[in-house]
Amino acid sequence: MDNVTKEVWVFVEQHDGKAADVSLELLSKGRKLADRLSGVLKAVVLGCNVRNIAEETFKYGADSAILIDHPALEKYRPLPYSRMLNKLVNESKPRIVLFGATVVGRGLAPRVASNTVSGLTADCTELQIEDVTYLKKDYKDLLLQIRPAFGGNIIATIITPDNPVQMATVREGVMEMHEVETPNSINIETVDYIEDTTDDLVKIIEQYREESKVNLKGAPIIVAGGYGLGTKENFKLIHNLADAVGGEVAGSRAAVDAGFVDHDRQVGQTGITVRPKLIFSIGISGAIQHRAGMQEANKIIAINTDPDAPIFDIAHYGIVGKAEEVIPNFIDLYKHKLK
Amino acid sequence: MYNSIVMVKQVPDTANISGKVMKDDGTVNRAKLPAIFNHEDKEALELALQVKEQYGGTVSVITMGPPRASDMLKECFYMGADKAYLISDRKFAGSDTLATSYVLSEAITHIGKFDFVFAGRQAIDGDTAQVGPQTAEKLKLSQVTYVEEIKKVENNIARIKRKIDGGQEVVEAQLPILLTVIKGAQEPRPFSAKKIMIYKSAKTLLDLEKIANGNSLLNLDELIHEHKDKNLYIETLSTTDLSDIDVSKIGLHGSPTKVHKVESVVLSGGDAVKIEPTREGIGSLIDELLNDHILG
Numbered sequence: 347m348d349n350v351t352k353e354v355w356v357f358v359e360q361h362d363g364k365a366a367d368v369s370l371e372l373l374s375k376g377r378k379l380a381d382r383l384s385g386v387l388k389a390v391v392l393g394c395n396v397r398n399i400a401e402e403t404f405k406y407g408a409d410s411a412i413l414i415d416h417p418a419l420e421k422y423r424p425l426p427y428s429r430m431l432n433k434l435v436n437e438s439k440p441r442i443v444l445f446g447a448t449v450v451g452r453g454l455a456p457r458v459a460s461n462t463v464s465g466l467t468a469d470c471t472e473l474q475i476e477d478v479t480y481l482k483k484d485y486k487d488l489l490l491q492i493r494p495a496f497g498g499n500i501i502a503t504i505i506t507p508d509n510p511v512q513m514a515t516v517r518e519g520v521m522e523m524h525e526v527e528t529p530n531s532i533n534i535e536t537v538d539y540i541e542d543t544t545d546d547l548v549k550i551i552e553q554y555r556e557e558s559k560v561n562l563k564g565a566p567i568i569v570a571g572g573y574g575l576g577t578k579e580n581f582k583l584i585h586n587l588a589d590a591v592g593g594e595v596a597g598s599r600a601a602v603d604a605g606f607v608d609h610d611r612q613v614g615q616t617g618i619t620v621r622p623k624l625i626f627s628i629g630i631s632g633a634i635q636h637r638a639g640m641q642e643a644n645k646i647i648a649i650n651t652d653p654d655a656p657i658f659d660i661a662h663y664g665i666v667g668k669a670e671e672v673i674p675n676f677i678d679l680y681k682h683k684l685k
Numbered sequence: 686m687y688n689s690i691v692m693v694k695q696v697p698d699t700a701n702i703s704g705k706v707m708k709d710d711g712t713v714n715r716a717k718l719p720a721i722f723n724h725e726d727k728e729a730l731e732l733a734l735q736v737k738e739q740y741g742g743t744v745s746v747i748t749m750g751p752p753r754a755s756d757m758l759k760e761c762f763y764m765g766a767d768k769a770y771l772i773s774d775r776k777f778a779g780s781d782t783l784a785t786s787y788v789l790s791e792a793i794t795h796i797g798k799f800d801f802v803f804a805g806r807q808a809i810d811g812d813t814a815q816v817g818p819q820t821a822e823k824l825k826l827s828q829v830t831y832v833e834e835i836k837k838v839e840n841n842i843a844r845i846k847r848k849i850d851g852g853q854e855v856v857e858a859q860l861p862i863l864l865t866v867i868k869g870a871q872e873p874r875p876f877s878a879k880k881i882m883i884y885k886s887a888k889t890l891l892d893l894e895k896i897a898n899g900n901s902l903l904n905l906d907e908l909i910h911e912h913k914d915k916n917l918y919i920e921t922l923s924t925t926d927l928s929d930i931d932v933s934k935i936g937l938h939g940s941p942t943k944v945h946k947v948e949s950v951v952l953s954g955g956d957a958v959k960i961e962p963t964r965e966g967i968g969s970l971i972d973e974l975l976n977d978h979i980l981g
Contacts, residue, residue: 401931408828424818425827449850453830460786468813480945490945496699496810503946512886530868547859551844567980591980616812624979632790645979649971654748658957663970667962679968684981 348634349541350510352385353440357431358403359422359450360391361555365399367563368446368518371404375473375521376444377407382475383441383487388412390434392427394420397534404529411532414541416506421553422450425544428457434537435462439510442489446475447616459513465506466513467491469615471520471638480507491513494615494634501634519563519619519639560594560610567593570640572611572648573600575669581606583673584628590677597621598630614639628669632657649673686741687838687860689733690793692751692804692820693726693746693761695754699809722757725805727764727873729866732835733803734765734874740838743767745796749788755889758919762884763876769798770796770918771889774923779937782811787934791927793824800841802863806831817865829858830865888912890921 354376359366373389380387389403389411400411412434418426433459435443443458445451447469459466472492478485489512491504506512562568569591571584581601588595597607599614613620615635625643630636632648632655640646643659648661649672658664665672697718722871733744746761748754749772758769772792780788793802802824807814814830833847837842841860846853848867858864888896893912898903912918924930932937960966974980 347729388814409771420910424821424830428822449831449848453816453818453828456782456813456815457817457822457828459941460819460822461781463783463941466782466815467942468811468815478945480943491942496697496945500947500949503948504942506941507943509941544827547862548829549857550854551857553849553852554854555849558851624974636902645974663960664957665960665962665966672962672967673965676965676971679964680971680980681929683968683971683975 351439352380352383353388353438353439354385354442355381355388355390355435355440355444356403356408357443357445357451357454358389358391358399359446359448360393360396360399363393363396363399365402366446366448366518367515367523368448368451369596371518371521371523372444372446372516373403373406373408374524375516376442376524379442379475379489380409385441386410387447390431390438392419399651401532404532405525406523407526407529409530409533411534411535413534414537418539418541418545418608421550422454423545423548424453424457424493424673425542425547426539427454428461428536429544430541431458432461433540435464435511441510441512443511443513445513445515449554451515452644455513455515458495462511463509464511464513465504465509466515467493467504467522468515471615471619473514473516478505478507480505483507486637487514492605494638517619519617556604558610560608562594562596562611562613562618562620563595565620567591568596568613568620568622568640569593569626569628570596570598570630571601571606571628571669572598572630574631574652575603575606576599576629578604578606580670584668587626587677589671590680593624593626598633598635598636601630622685627657628673630657631655632660637659641644652683687736687800688742688745688798689736689801689803690759690796690799691726691730691733691744691746691766692789692802692816693748693757694723694805694808695748695750696723696808696810697721697968708861720753720756722760723805723808724866725807725866727805728868729764729803729864730761730764730925731871731873732832732866733801734862735871735878736801736835736838737765742800744846745770745799745979747772747789747792747796747836749773749780749785749792750890752891755887755892755919759884759887760876762873763880764874765877766881768920769887770920772922772923772927773889773891775934776924776936779940780935781940781942782813782815783819784935784940786816786823787939788927788930789816790823791930792922793820794929795922795927800860800862801843802826802861804863804865806865808868814865817863824863826861826863827858828863829856832848832864832866833870835864838917884917885915887919889919
């Protein structure tokens with residue numbers, strides 16, 4: 347397509363004056379994509395008294411930042427945010443816009459894509475830029491939006507060949523956060539907020555937030571359980587093992603859906619991506635969506651009753667056996683050996 | 686009185702996939718899959734029915750899909766929906782979320798006035814959560830996503846509790862508004878036996894066409910009329926009925942995103958060191974982990 351820009355934008359989500367980790371991770375990825383395009387990386391920051399966040403984005407590789415700073419933007423509300431982003435995207439037609447696949451990003455990105463007629467792919471596990479031949483036409487430097495799909499049976503590569511703006515959302519932890527060695531000099535373009543009669547269609551009455559106490563991303567050891575544990579009662583084995591080895595408890599999506607473990611401990615494509623030193627994967631069959639969130643662990647120990655479970659294909663150590671027998675033995679032996 | 690339109694979707698049961706479900710063009714061969722009522726959409730319908738019970742009004746359900754999606758629309762009747770719309774046309778095939786939201790927004794505009802548009806947060810076949818907000822944008826509506834509870838509706842303002850990352854929020858939303866509902870918001874009510882008796886014979890236009898074609902004594906217009914009178918007609922809308930629709934914005938052609946490549950998941954296969962589930966086996970594994978300073 348002619349006349350497309352080489353701008354990569356990252357929407358920088360912030361809460362109470364602090365940038366979301368996923369946004370900083372996306373800046374790091376955006377830096378790579380911008381380099382590949384020989385283009386520029388722009389951070390887009392909306393909020394109130396958040397110039398410091400716009401400044402912080404340079405540590406993660408931004409070439410420039412767009413800042414809209416206004417009391418109406420203090421907390422995320424769909425219309426004030428989407429209206430301003432629609433305007434920015436329609437005016438500048440960035441080639442790529444990335445959002446965290448958070449509650450905010452998942453509400454905002456589709457509105458902007460809808461307004462600007464852009465292609466949007468949710469929960470990408472990988473983003474690359476490549477020349478593509480699609481339906482016998484050649485396209486230069488398209489964004490490959492890669493994600494598992496359809497119950498994990500396939501990995502799909504999605505493209506937006508004929509529209510100027512390509513968008514994607516990415517879950518926290520999927521991309522790695524890197525501070526750059528020599529940040530670009532700070533270059534912030536402030537854009538005025540334009541008030542609108544629709545601003546207060548949704549008003550926030552109360553808000554309760556707390557930083558997640560769960561730090562799966564930073565945990566060196568994770569003990570993850572799946573639906574194979576059978577009951578919430580049995581899932582206690584996971585907690586026992588985590589206590590013994592000093593690990594964090596996690597679960598597969600099926601285990602979360604079954605109520606064995608809280609959602610903020612879900613590992614996988616639609617949960618958190620982790621890269622621990624060691625992960626125990628117990629009673630987890632190992633669907634691609636789950637593996638996408640943990641396969642970069644340094645060591646994987648799989649425990650499953652089904653010798654054909656896909657999890658064994660990526661594990662470093664495989665134990666075919668019952669969790670009820672293996673885990674108590676493991677804990678007991680480990681305690682003895684530590685002494 | 687508050688009128689609601691609920692966007693519902695029949696989805697492949699992704700937990701029970703077998704065989705070849707992907708077509709060569711990379712789209713899904715839905716005919717090969719068992720189809721179910723997307724659960725979050727069902728919860729959205731439940732919330733809409735509760736609004737109706739508490740404040741009066743009507744509940745219409747709308748789905749874009751193949752003819753067999755009418756099975757799900759009947760289930761909506763069994764729960765208490767007043768009216769159902771099947772938006773179906775071969776020209777819609779291959780639509781991505783944006784093209785889908787365009788069709789839905791056109792259909793909703795066609796249906797008429799409403800106070801609430803409800804949808805499930807996301808459908809289990811894609812988990813994108815995009816169609817709700819994309820439809821809201823096209824309808825120029827505000828939105829509340831991740832809805833857990835509607836606390837009350839008064840003077841055209843709904844007080845709503847929603848989930849946010851790391852917590853919860855209560856908002857007041859001016860109607861009309863689009864809401865997306867998350868799992869666990871409200872357990873959908875069971876089907877009413879009485880309603881099943883009535884609505885099991887509800888028919889779409891396509892059903893009635895088949896009947897009319899198979900019996901020269903029956904006239905299609907009369908059949909439609911008859912079913913409408915008994916409220917057993919599932920309104921069927923195609924691109925012909927949605928006369929304002931721009932066909933360049935629908936289907937595969939009207940979708941900005943395309944599937945470039947699909948790869949079956951191939952596993953490298955079995956480099957795992959096999960550990961026996963015995964005390965000896967587990968003990969040697971622990972020794973190795975301790976030696977390598979992975980544990981301890």
